[in-house]
Amino acid sequence: MNNIKRYGYIILGGFLFALSVNLFLIPASIYNGGFTGIAQLLRDAIQSVFKIEPNFDIAGLINLGLNIPIFIFAWSRLSKKFVKLSLLSVLSQTISLTYIPIPKTPIVEDVFVAILIAAVLGSFGASLSFRAKGSSGGLDIIGFYRSQQNKGSIGNIYLVINSIIYLICLAVYNVQTALYSLVYSFIFSYGLDRFHEHNLEASVMVFTRNKEIKHKVIHEINRGVTHWEGFGAYTGTSLDVFVTIVAQSELVDIKRMIRKHDPNAFIIVTKNLKVDGGFEKRLI
Known part of the structure; x- marks a missing residue:
């Protein structure tokens, strides 16, 4: 695969992932896993504490900020080409999450259908980043590092982080938000395994x-x-x-x-x- 095709896959993958979040997850009040989910929770907390309602979704910028120390860590420990492609993926996500308008009313009324569409679209977008030999940043980079060092699976880290995110959703919001978010996470993971041919x-x-x-x-x-x-x-x-x-x-x-x-x-x-x-x- 040549570099132009790789960059195209990375940018398109970040855009499709952001599209799935802004058009389907956020209107349905569903929370992602990993760094994106953390960014969503921090966005809610910041807007609630400081009583601000910006004209764009700040979750993308928060996600970028969370990734900065991860990229600094990975720069000297993983392939620089991999890190650069992953950074491009996160930048594509950030720009797309910031500028893709969030519908005021859900495009799809049925919440389960909305998370199904979001999971398929988002996992396909994430798989394009992997296909280009990059990643979606965040926990993916930590997982690749552990894999390279033969330190075991990233699964336990995903499980712990996502469990904390959904427990917060359960405590702050309601049972439906937490359960639907959990269902989304499972469907997304399954879709990523199906689309990601390296696996x-x-x-x-x-x-x-x-x-x-x-x-x-x-x-x-x-x-x-x-x-x-x-x-x-x-x-x-x-x-x-x-x-x-x-x-x-x-x-x-x-x-x-x-x-x-x-x-x-x-x-x-x-x-x-x-x-x-x-x-x-x-x-x-």
């Missing part, structure tokens, strides 16, 4: 007469290969057969590489696998 694995089995292709997979795609010698039952022709596991986002690259070295190679792809063991997830 999904695929098996690629190849039948070819070019015995060098498996080495190209190892050195160019950087994936392990298991191979054996096969024979065509009808012709008796000797074939090189190998299997490798890749992220679904790598399928285009590996198929292009195989076709380059053997246009007649026979390729079988099996998607949506669950892989245990030493498979490396390349999130950035």
Whole structure:
């Protein structure tokens, strides 16, 4: 993916996420998880304490402020390209959250339908940032850092932060707000897993007469290969057969590489696998 396409994905992803928040979540009084949810709660507190009603939503600016120390932390610890793309994503979110007008009355009257649309639209927007090898900032960056350091899953951090956010919603607002926000969070997470191809694995089995292709997979795609010698039952022709596991986002690259070295190679792809063991997830 070239840089122009990456930047386009990042900017569009931030815009779609902000669109889902301003058009569907806020009119339905639903709160996001992560840093965006914290920004929403801080916005409510600031406007309540200082009795201000600005002409734009300040949650985007608060979210940007919360992310600044995270980016400072990540600059010397993660890929600078990843950090720059993530910063562009947060800036896109901030500008969009600030300038996309919030409807005075809900576009969709049914709250569940509103959170369903918001979750699908928002998770797809967030997935575009990941597809471009960036992130949506905030807890995502902390998660990538922990992943790079082999310090375990970010899941527990998300669980703790989001639980605090929704407990505050329960205490300050009402049960419906807290429960609907929780439902939104689950649907958003599920949608992100479906859209984010770096999280999904695929098996690629190849039948070819070019015995060098498996080495190209190892050195160019950087994936392990298991191979054996096969024979065509009808012709008796000797074939090189190998299997490798890749992220679904790598399928285009590996198929292009195989076709380059053997246009007649026979390729079988099996998607949506669950892989245990030493498979490396390349999130950035």
